Amino acid sequence: MSAFVLNEIRKGFYLDSVALMRLSREIASAAGVVEAALMMGTPSNQAILRNAGLLDGEVIAQGNDLILAIKAESEAAASAALAEAQKALDRPKTSSTGEAAWRPRSIAAAVKAAPAANLALISVPGEFAAAEARKALNRGLHVLMFSDNVSIADELSLKQQAREAGLLMMGPDCGTAIIGGAPLAFANRLKRGRIGIIGASGTGTQEVSCLLSEAGEGISHAIGVGGRDLKKEIGGITTLMAIDALDADPETDHVVLISKPPHPDVARAVLGRVGRSSKPYTVCFIGAAAADLPPNARFATTLREAAEKTLGNGRSIGGTFDAAAVAARLPQRRRAAQRIEGLFAGGTLCAEAQVILAAGGRKVASNAAIPGVPHFGEPEAQGRDRIVDLGADEHTQGRPHPMIDPSVRDDALRAALADPAVAVILLDLVIGYGAHANPAAHLAAVVAGRADDAPVLVASVTGTELDRQVRSAQIRLLEDAGIVVAPSNAHACDLALALSVNDVRMPRYANTQ
Amino acid sequence: MVIKQEGTPSGRLLMSKPSVVNVGLAGFVKDLRDCDIEVVQVDWTPPADGDPKMAALLAKLGT
Amino acid sequence: MKLIEDANKQALARILEGEPRLIDIVTARDVLEGLKERMILHAGPPITWDRMCGPMRGAVAGAIVFEGWAPDLEAAFELAAGGGVAFHPNHHFGAVGPMTGMTTVSMPVFVVENVKYGNRAYCAINEGLGKVMRFGGNDDSVLARLAWLRDVFGPVLARSIRAHGGIDLKAIIARGLSMGDEMHQRNLACSSVFLREIGSALARTSNDNEVLASCIGFIAQNDQFFLNIAMAMGKALTDPANGIRGSTVVTAMCRNGTDFGVRVSGLGDRWFTAPVEMPEGLYFPGYSRKDANPDMGDSAIVETVGLGGFAMAAAPAVAGFIGAGAPSSAGNFTRAMSEITVGQNPEWTIPALDFAGVPTGIDVRLVVETGLAPVINTGIAHREPGIGQVGAGVVRAPMACFRQAVLAIAEDLGVS
Known part of the structure; x- marks a missing residue:
């Protein structure tokens, strides 16, 4: 079957990736359309489009240009889909009242507009995320970086800078955190309580916090650290700071630490720090069978076990399920x-x-x-x-x-x-x-x-x-x-x-x- | 290295209600506002018109 | 970088601390050092005859006849094309000029002194609306008005200014901002306040009531009269901020109808140029975009000190007039410009923004990073010489100028 590929560039037209993907799916579902993609013209996106056979010859676009790419069974179907996409892009954005609301274009301007701001939630494409995080740290903001595809060198330098300033650098690739009841990125509505969570994994933190909350225990804070924090290169910088913070937090009585198995050197440092804490810990290095734990910590091999050991007193999750x-x-x-x-x-x-x-x-x-x-x-x-x-x-x-x-x-x-x-x-x-x-x-x-x-x-x-x-x-x-x-x-x-x-x-x- | 936490910013973050600058996915804003968290949404576009080299240079020049 | 932040603070402080006073009107040859016969100063960065746009060429021909270097316009065109006159930017002589910005030896120029730093800047007298040299006009009526400005109006107003002991310009601007002027497209309030200020001195120093009446009438009929004074003031304020190593603050923006030029404090007298853009705006009846000449004039010096497009919030009426959107959106222009500037001017505030100061000190780094190009309010000239203004609008400074400037600063500081 022959396919017809149609491309168009919109110069300087930015939409966030979720909005673009929704639109892409809408367009792709039209009759006669094989595939459709609306993407910002970053080099990595152009490679994706090229690999998908969605680019017709040379396309000259930059990161803030929008590429509309349509593959269809006929030229007519492609043109119709393109027209549909154009129309959708030109739809007026939620028509507020006559006066166009002003929104800051940069973190610097946002901080000027809201001087009390203390945390930046960053979810821009990975290639831009490190620079935005740096700007946030420079202005004294803690950072939760949801973005992934950030180099480990950038992660290290950001976390070092954050440590210097006493700021928490959560992420990159941090999917979940709950700070003082604020759900950051993917999180659940939980009972507030006295269990703190430090998670190098987003859904691990969600599963344990939800199991605890549904079992009647509440959560004080859940601090995400990013999937690579306990690798040798990073050395657990954010995990160690999170332990310090939860140790000092009067709202937290018990801490759950969830991660993939850390590098042995990092595990030693982190567990050594856990041993100096006065609070009990549950440690779940998912994929590891055991760890050399200090007396105030207990090991869990699964998320469910982590929740059960934190509940203590033989309380189990799942009731009578057999x-x-x-x-x-x-x-x-x-x-x-x-x-x-x-x-x-x-x-x-x-x-x-x-x-x-x-x-x-x-x-x-x-x-x-x-x-x-x-x-x-x-x-x-x-x-x-x-x-x-x-x-x-x-x-x-x-x-x-x-x-x-x-x-x-x-x-x-x-x-x-x-x-x-x-x-x-x-x-x-x-x-x-x-x-x-x-x-x-x-x-x-x-x-x-x-x-x-x-x-x-x-x-x-x-x-x-x-x-x-x-x-x-x-x-x-x-x-x-x-x-x-x-x-x-x-x-x-x-x-x-x-x-x-x-x-x-x-x-x-x-x-x- | 045990730091006295009360005075450090990371300790303070846990003790106060966060006030958030959201840079990226607009969907996160509504969730936070529903929880009575103050959020400023940045109308973000790729810096330096999406030129990564220029953006990196600007970062070094300290914007 | 600390070096840059410190340098920018210093540059901003120099702009803000200036004390500009209008002190005199004098003949250009007497004050513009190096200005000679057969030399034409024009708006914008350097340009040669072969690259000049229509209105600029028309104005050059008119200026040549006005100075008597050729008997008629035809001969003037020939002289200019044959290399018979030398072209230089106003900015290279401490001067500025609106639109085509012609300055030649015998023209009278405003003298604005920055008392704080002792420097002076110059600008010719605004000719009024209609067929004028700044829009490329060059017929007998245009040259006759220039002669009257040189022989009658200039000397009369000069005497009154001197008798008044000079005029503090910052205070007039501050009042103008609270009366709906942004000092680029709207100078109605400042022109009126100026006339009120100078009125008694004008009367006292004039010995001929007919002349006095014609002089007062000339100011009163020209809503843009104050623009040229504001421009000389802008130049007087920014010159002391130039040449601070490491500073990324813009010290001049100007256009010659072909190229847009930017100067940056840390890079001294270098020009960073790119092709000018076409203004977006509204046209007088009978004219359209196809009649328009690309962006032109040294007048963007007022944006460089936080006025014009940067002070749009002070002048909602202008926002509608120049097609910039609903008057209620005027504040968004000023708020956006505050994202590319180092600070605000506490002496020039805007009531509608809760008395926030105008955003001042354009930082080329912030311009490139945010992708927000400086907004310039501008008149639109007809592309043919001699027809004059056909509309007004908003134009963006081309991003390429600022990108070049960032690269040059990085190179100068050894950052790569």
């Missing part, structure tokens, strides 16, 4: 499917699944592999359970994060549903601030009408009753769609295991119960 019993109640499956397919929006939830499935004797592989698990690219990954992090860079280049736009998962989900080798599909659903307004409804629509012998769908919902999507309402929507919902991601993994253990005759799930 994975084996739930598995036994599900109808038996005829065909000899074996594999578990995990399709995750949350990176740490993906890591936790690998930990639990591997511990349960499954052979797993992942695109975001924890230590000891092969990467998809490696030969031994063949035939293993595939645990996919759909929020990883390779899936989000030029697309929104699956927590913002759950449709990012649709294609992989449909493929897994139709795959005769897949027995169980393991899913997460993250709700709260920043997340999609109703991800459960979206998921339910995608899996509706699946075949009778389709794989079992097992999910968990990371969120709280206080979130605007309301956790229980999301669970009900999933259950109505025939998806089995577990009380936590760890429980969902247990159920996947129970459905797979030593049984060639897989339990079957019938869609029409």
Whole structure:
């Protein structure tokens, strides 16, 4: 099939990437359109468009020029789609009253307009993020940097500068923080309380904080540090400062530390600092089996365990949920499917699944592999359970994060549903601030009408009753769609295991119960 | 290295209500305002018309 | 960089601390050092005859006839094209001029002294509206008016200014801002206040009532009379801020109808140029964009000191008149310009912005970083010489000038 590619440049026209992606999807859904992308003309975006075959010959554009690229079945369809896109771009932006409101163009002007400002939330494209963070630090602002694709050298120099000034540099690639009740980026509405969280992983922090909040415990602050803070190059600069801050915080009685396994030198430094604290700690280095902990700290191998050890007194998460019993109640499956397919929006939830499935004797592989698990690219990954992090860079280049736009998962989900080798599909659903307004409804629509012998769908919902999507309402929507919902991601993994253990005759799930 | 925290800015951040400058995704602003957090949204465009070399030079010159 | 921040603070302080006084009107040859016969000073950065736009060439021809270097316009064009006159920017002689900005030996010029720093700056007398040399006019009526300014009006007004002991210009500007002037497209209030100020001295020093009446009438009928005084004041305020090493503050912006030129304090007398842009604006009935000449004049010196487009919030009526949007949006121009300036002028405040000072001290770094080019309020000349003003509008200074200046500063400071 021949495709017609049409390009147009709008000079000096900036829209944020989420707005552009929404528009791109709208245009791409028009009749006769194969693909459509509206992107700012940065070098990296141009490369993406070129690789996607969306650029027709030489395109001369700069970072603040908007590229409209349309691939269609005919020239007429392409022109119609382009006209549609132009019209959408020219739609008046929320028509306020006659007087155009002034907004500062720079951090400098914003600080002049709001002298009390003390924190910058930065989510601009990665190539510009470090410079903006530097401006914020120069003006005495703490920084939460949601942006990723920032070099480790920039991260180090920003964190060093922040440390000099006594400022918290949260991120880059920091998805979650809650400071004094303010949800920064992706976060949930939680009970306020006396547990502080330091998280190098956004969804790890969300899962633990939500499990605690739903169990009746409150959170004082959740400080994000960014996924690379505990690497050797960074040395845990922000983690150490966060420990100092929570140690001194009279509102915090207990601290939970969540990270991927740190570099050994960094682990030593951080745990040494934990040992000098007067407060009890729960440490979860997800993917590590143990760590050399000081007496005031306890180790957790999973997020669920981190929540339970923090609750203490033998209090457990998930009440009476019994994975084996739930598995036994599900109808038996005829065909000899074996594999578990995990399709995750949350990176740490993906890591936790690998930990639990591997511990349960499954052979797993992942695109975001924890230590000891092969990467998809490696030969031994063949035939293993595939645990996919759909929020990883390779899936989000030029697309929104699956927590913002759950449709990012649709294609992989449909493929897994139709795959005769897949027995169980393991899913997460993250709700709260920043997340999609109703991800459960979206998921339910995608899996509706699946075949009778389709794989079992097992999910968990990371969120709280206080979130605007309301956790229980999301669970009900999933259950109505025939998806089995577990009380936590760890429980969902247990159920996947129970459905797979030593049984060639897989339990079957019938869609029409 | 144990720092007395009360006086440091990072300690103070936890003790006061944040006041936020949002640079980037506009969606975060509404969430913060719903929580009664003051936010100034920066009408951000790529600095130096999207020229990364110029932006880096300006950063060194201290804007 | 600390060096730059300190230098900019100093540059801003020098602009703000200036004490400009109008002290005299004199013949150009007597005060412009190096100005000779067959030398024509023009607006904007340096330019040669072959690159001049229509109105500029028309004005040059008129100036040649006015000075008697050629018997008629045809011969004047020939003389100019044949290299018979030398062209120099006003700025190289401590002077400024609106639109084509012609200054030649026998023309009378305002003298503004910056008492604080002892420097002086000059600007010819505003000719009024209609067919005038600053818009390229060069017929007999234009030359006759110039002769009257030289022989009658100039000497009369000069006597009165001297008798009055000079006039403090900062105070007039401050009042003008509170009366709806921004001192580029609107000088109605300042021209009126000026006439009120000088009135009694004018009467006292004149010995001929007819002459007095014609002089008062000339000022009273020209809403833009004060513009040229404001321009000389701008030049007098910015010159002491030039030449501070490391400073990224703009000390001059000007246009010759072909190129836009920018000078930056830390880079001294160098010009950073780029092609001028076409103003966006409203046209007088019967004219349109296709009649318009690109941006022209030294008048952007008023924006350099925080007036004109930078003080738009003071003059909502101007915002509507020049097509800059709803009068209620005028404040946004001033707020935006405060993002590219080092500070505010506490003596020149704008009531509508809760008495915020006009944004002053354009920082080339901030211009390039924010992508916000300085806003200049401007008249629009017809592209053919001799027709005059056809509209008014807003024009942006070309970003390329500021990019070059940033690169030059970085090179000078060894930053790469």
